[in-house]
Amino acid sequence: MDKPTTGDFTKTPGWLDWYTGPSQPRFQLPAGAVDAHCHVFGPGAEFPYAPERKYTPCDASKAQLFALRDHLGFEKNVIVQATCHGADNRALVDALIASQGRARGVATVKRSVTDQELQAMHNAGVRGVRFNFVKRLVDFTPKDELMEIAGRIAKLGWHVVIYFEAVDLPELWDFFTALPTTVVVDHMGRPDVSLPVDGPQFELFRKFMRLHPNVWSKVSCPERLSVSGPKALHGEQNAYRDVVPFARAIVEEFPDRVLWGTDWPHPNLKDHMPDDGLLVDFIPHIAPTAELQHKLLVDNPNRLYWS
Ligand SMILES: O=C(O)c1cc(C(=O)O)oc(=O)c1
Numbered sequence: 491m492d493k494p495t496t497g498d499f500t501k502t503p504g505w506l507d508w509y510t511g512p513s514q515p516r517f518q519l520p521a522g523a524v525d526a527h528c529h530v531f532g533p534g535a536e537f538p539y540a541p542e543r544k545y546t547p548c549d550a551s552k553a554q555l556f557a558l559r560d561h562l563g564f565e566k567n568v569i570v571q572a573t574c575h576g577a578d579n580r581a582l583v584d585a586l587i588a589s590q591g592r593a594r595g596v597a598t599v600k601r602s603v604t605d606q607e608l609q610a611m612h613n614a615g616v617r618g619v620r621f622n623f624v625k626r627l628v629d630f631t632p633k634d635e636l637m638e639i640a641g642r643i644a645k646l647g648w649h650v651v652i653y654f655e656a657v658d659l660p661e662l663w664d665f666f667t668a669l670p671t672t673v674v675v676d677h678m679g680r681p682d683v684s685l686p687v688d689g690p691q692f693e694l695f696r697k698f699m700r701l702h703p704n705v706w707s708k709v710s711c712p713e714r715l716s717v718s719g720p721k722a723l724h725g726e727q728n729a730y731r732d733v734v735p736f737a738r739a740i741v742e743e744f745p746d747r748v749l750w751g752t753d754w755p756h757p758n759l760k761d762h763m764p765d766d767g768l769l770v771d772f773i774p775h776i777a778p779t780a781e782l783q784h785k786l787l788v789d790n791p792n793r794l795y796w797s
Contacts, residue, residue, distance in 0.1 A: 491565065491601065492754075493552075493722075494507040494508060494510075494548035494549055494550065495533065495548065495549045496534070496548055496549065497532060497533055497534035497535040497549055498534065498535060499532075499534040499538075499539055499546050500546060501546050501548055502545045502546050502547070504760065505522065505545070505547060505696065505764075506756070506759050506762070506763045507548045507755075507758070507763065507771070508548070508550060508554075508754060508756060508763060508766075509763045509764060509765050509766060512558065512562070512765050512766040512767040512768075513725070513765050513767035513768060514561075514769045515562060515563065515768075515771050516727070516765055516771050517770055517771045517773055517774050519562070519564060519770065519787060520772075520780075520783060520784050520787055520788050521565070521788075522565050522566075522787075522788040522792065523563065523564050523565055523566075523787040523788055524564060524566045524567065524568060524749075524788070524791035525559060525564045525566070525567045525568070525571055525751050525752050525754075525786060526567075526568040526708065526710075526744065526749040526750060526751040526791045526795075527563070527568060527708050527710050527711075527749065527750075527751025527752070527753050528555060528567055528568070528569055528570070528751055528752050528753065528754045528755075529550065529569060529570055529571075529572040529678070529753075529754070529755060529757065530550055530552050530555055530569060530572070530581050530582065530585045530705040530757060531547040531548065531549055531550040531551075531572060531574060531575075531581075531757075532547075532550070532551070532748060533549040533551050534546075534549055534585075536581075536751070537575070537580050537581035537584070539574045539575060540574065540575050540576030540577075540578055540794065542576050542629065543573065543574040543575070543576060544573060544574075544626060544627050544628070544758065545574055545758060546574065546790040547572075547574055547757055548731075548755070549745060549757070550754070550755035552581075552584065552585035552588050552589070552683065554734065555567065555569070555585065555754065556588075556592075558752070558754055558766060559592075561637070561767075561793050562752070562766060562767065562770050563770075565592065566589075566592045566593060566594075566791075566796075567589065567592065567593040567594075567758070568593070568594050568595070568596065568652065568749075568751065568791060568795055569582055569585055569586065569593050569594070569595045569596070570595070570596045570620060571595070571596060571598040571620055572757060573622060573627045573628055573757075575598075576598065576601045577597075577598045577599055577603075579595075579597045579598065579599075579611060579616070580599060581703075582595050582616075583595070583610075583611060583614045583616070584789045585616050586614045586615035586616065587615075587794070589615070591615070592794075593700035594615045594616070594617050594650050594795040594796065595611070595614070595615050595617065595618075596598055596614040596616065596617070596618040596619065596620050597611055597616045597618070597619055597620070598620050598622075598641075599619055599637075600621065601635045601638055601639060603639075605642075608642065608643065608646060609646075612646050612648075614623070616648070617647075617648050617649065617794070618643075618648045618649045618650060618651050618674070619639060619640075619643050619648060619650055619651070620650075620651040620652075620653065620676075621636050621650055621651070621652050621653070622652075622653045622782075623652065623653060623655075623658060623760050624653055624654065624655060624680075627653075632705060633665050635788060636665075637665070637668070637669075640666050640669050640670055640671060640681040641670060641671050643671065644670045644671045648671065648672070648717065649671045649672035649673065649674055649676045649794065650669050650671050650672070650673050650683060651673075651675075651676060652666060652673060652674070652675055652676065653675075654675075654677050654679060654680070655679070655680045656680055656681045656682060656691050656692070656694075657691075659679055659684075659694055659695060659698065660694070660737035663698070666698070666705075667698075667701075667702055669704075671704070672706060672794065673702070673704055673705045673706065674705075674706045674707070674708065674749065674794075675705065675706065675707045675708065676708050676710070676711075677708055677710050677711040677714065677753075678695065678707050678708070678709060678715075678736060678737065678740060679695045679698075679707070679717065680714075680715065681715065681736055683715050683716065683717060683732045683733050683736055684717050684732070686738055687735040687739060688783060692736060692739075696706075696739070696740070699743070699744055699747065700743075701738070703722060703747075704791075705745065705747070706744075706747040706748065706749065706794070707740050707748055707749070708742065708748070708749045708750065708751060709740050709741055709748050709749070709750055709776055709786070710735040710749070710750055710751045710752070710753055711753050712729065712730035712733035712734075712769075712772055713729075713730065713753075713756065713759065713762075713764045713769065714753070714756075714759065715730075715733050715736075715780075716729075716730035716731075716732055716733050717732055718730075718731060718732040719731075721761075721764065722764035722765050722768035722769050722772065723751075723762060723764065723765055723768065724765075724773075725768070726768055728775075729768060729769075729771075729772055730772065732778075734775050734776055737776035738775070738776045738777075738778070740772040741777045741782055741786060742782070743781055745781075745785045745786070746785060746790060747790065748785070748786050748790060749786070749790055749791055749794070750773060750786050750787060752766050752769055752770075752779075754766055773787070774788070
C-alpha cells in the first residue's frame with residue numbers, strides 16, 4: 491500500500507499514521523466477510539476536514555481502504571463517517587459510489603438535512619446515522635434533535651449507530667432505549683477491561699442487549715480497549731488478552747447481533763498502531779467456532795446492510 495500523506499493540513503501532534511505493509515492474516519476469513527467498521531479520511535486536499543473537528547488525521551483514502559480490504563480478504567466494507575469530517579459526508583459518499591456496491595455507509599447528519607439529501611445518501615449506500623456521545627470527539631447535540639433525526643431515518647429503514655463510554659450508559663439509557671430503529675453500539679460501549687467481565691459495569695451492557703433485542707454490538711477495537719496488551723505487532727498471535735473475555739461473552743450470548751470491523755485507520759490511538767493482519771487473527775479468539783465466525787463476519791452484516 492501507499493504511504494499516508496497529509497495534504498495541506500497539519501496533523502494533530504503525536505498522530506499515529508496507519509500501519510503500512512500489514513501482514514497476511516493466518517486466519518482465513520470466510521467467503522463474503524465484511525469489515526463492518528472502518529473509515530476514510532479525506533484526502534484533505536480533495537475532501538477538506540471539517541472546521542469543527544477535534545483532531546486532524548493523516549489521509550486515509552478510499553483506494554487505500556479498498557487495497558486493505560483485498561489484502562486482508564474481506565469482500566465488503568461498512569464505512570463509518572469519522573468525526574474529523576463533521577456532518578460533511580462527501581468523502582464517505584464518494585467512497586461508497588466508487589466501491590460499486592461493495593461498501594455501505596453510516597453518515598452523520600444534522601437536523602437541517604433535507605429529505606432529498608437523505609435519499610441521495612441512501613442511493614449511494616448509506617444505511618445508518620451515527621450519534622456520538624464521546625465528549626473528546628464531538629460537541630453536544632440536544633437529544634430532541636437526535637430523536638427527530640432518528641424518526642426521519644427510520645422511515646428509510648436505516649439504523650442508528652451509537653458511540654459512548656461505559657460510564658455514561660446509565661445516563662444515556664432512557665434515550666437509547668427510546669430509539670425507534672435497530673441500534674448498533676460501537677466497540678461494546680467501551681468497557682473498562684481492567685474491571686471484571688462479570689462485574690456491574692459490563693453486566694449493565696449485557697442487560698442493555700438482553701432486554702432490548704433491537705440492540706446490536708460491534709465487538710471491535712481491542713487495540714483501543716486493551717490495557718494489558720500484548721499489541722498486535724511483530725507477529726503476535728495472542729494480542730489484547732484482556733479484551734478477549736468481554737468480546738467473547740457478547741459473541742456467544744448474542745451471536746445474531748454482533749459485527750466486527752478493523753477500525754482502520756484507527757483514529758486517535760496514542761500508544762501504538764496495530765498490524766491489521768494481526769487484528770484479523772484476533773477474530774477466532776472471540777468467535778471460536780466456524781458457525782460464530784460466519785454469523786459475525788458474513789450473515790449479520792449482510793442482513794443489516796445488504797438486504
Ligand atoms: O469518528 C471518529 O473520529 C472516531 C474516533 C474514535 C476514537 O477516537 O475513539 O473511534 C472511532 O471509532 C471513530
